[in-house]
Amino acid sequence: MRDYWLSKLFFDLQSPAAAAEYRSDQGKVLARYPLQENVKRALSANDVPFLAERTNAYLLRYYFFAIGWKDEEFIRRLRGG
Amino acid sequence: MASLVGAFATSHGPLLVREWQAVPDEQKQRLSAAFRELGKRVSGAKPDVIIAVAPDHWSNFFLDHLPSVCIGVGEANEGPPEPWMKDFPHRSIAGHPGLAMHLVKSALDEGFEPSVSHRLKLDHGICIPLWRMGLEPMPRVVPMIVNSIEPPFPSVARCLAWGRQIAKAISSYAEPLRVAVLASGGLSHSIGERTMGAIDESFDRECIARFSSDEKSLLRFLEEKLPQAGNGTEEVRNWVVAHGAAGGRGFELIDYLPVPAVIVGCGFASWRP
Secondary structure, three states, X not given: OOOHHHHHHHHXXXXXXXXXXXXXXXXXXXXOOOOOHHHHHHHHOOOHHHXXXXXXXXXXXXXXXHOOOOHHHHHHHHOOO | OOEEEEEEEEOOOOHHHHOHHHOXXXXXXXXXXXXXXXXXXXXXXXXXXXXEEEOOOOOOOEOOEXXXXXXXXXXXXXXXXXXXXXXXXXXXXXXXXXXXXXXXXXXXXXXXXXXXXXXXXXOHHHHHHHHHOOOOOOOEXXXXXXOOOOOOOOOHHHHHHHHHHHHHHHHOOOOOOEEEEEEEOOOOOOOOOOOOOOOOHXXXXXXXXXXXXXXXXXXXXXXXXXXXXXXXXXXXXXHHHHHHHOOOOXXXXXXXXXXXXXXXXXXXXXXXX
């Protein structure tokens, strides 16, 4: 399953400027995307397995890289840790 | 007439740049030596143009439009968009519109349906190998994007047929160009999925062995095993394109080493002309 707008958010955050804005004001950036409420909650909670079911795996990794996570933490959370 | 002067293949991966300092010294030396040897072989073939076969890592295409195969026909290609590739010394790499459009038209005449782009960004999948091989001056680059990032993917058999088609098209291009095919991707790796970080060394070694066996054996193996060896492994399709271009023979491994620090089974190869 692909959530288009979630994927679009992750795609757009590959831009360093967009990623910086997102890190400083997540709510402002999220308001531009018609995301479902459960998806917004998952983003706020960094619910990696939930997000993984809805987007491409490469985009998912880019997103967590863009918000400053190390791969080790990302992998741990991917596996439900 | 143009001529195919060599086919080559290499791995790539962002961590080869971003986490290079974390690679153990012995593996650094082997990786550097493999890239150097590959660069020496490519340079030795004296290509005027490199057809670079690689995936698009969400640099050009999104869910709105995902071509299975896209050929870059522009006068120029943009350098890598990734900020961590800022030290790559080229912001623009010349293309070869004449050859590229000939590849497209020849393919259409033969029942293939490539997409076309007049302006592609060349992301790390193409630029890390060009950089690490030390190709200076940089030959012109015609990018051939093969989707292995977002399913569904072109079949392995189709990729082999694409390779044959590329070779045929090169041989019918009127200008006396020397053309090389450079495949970038694989071997086994897993990105953004639960198995991220895993390298399937047994798959990689078997895959390498099958490139030296008959084509049916290679295709049978890849069709069965590719989907089980990590999503990044799907990029082996690009090696299959190079294999097809080389006529399915002459595979020669330069080096293979699993590199956990960059989470890729790293392979380097060429095909004897």
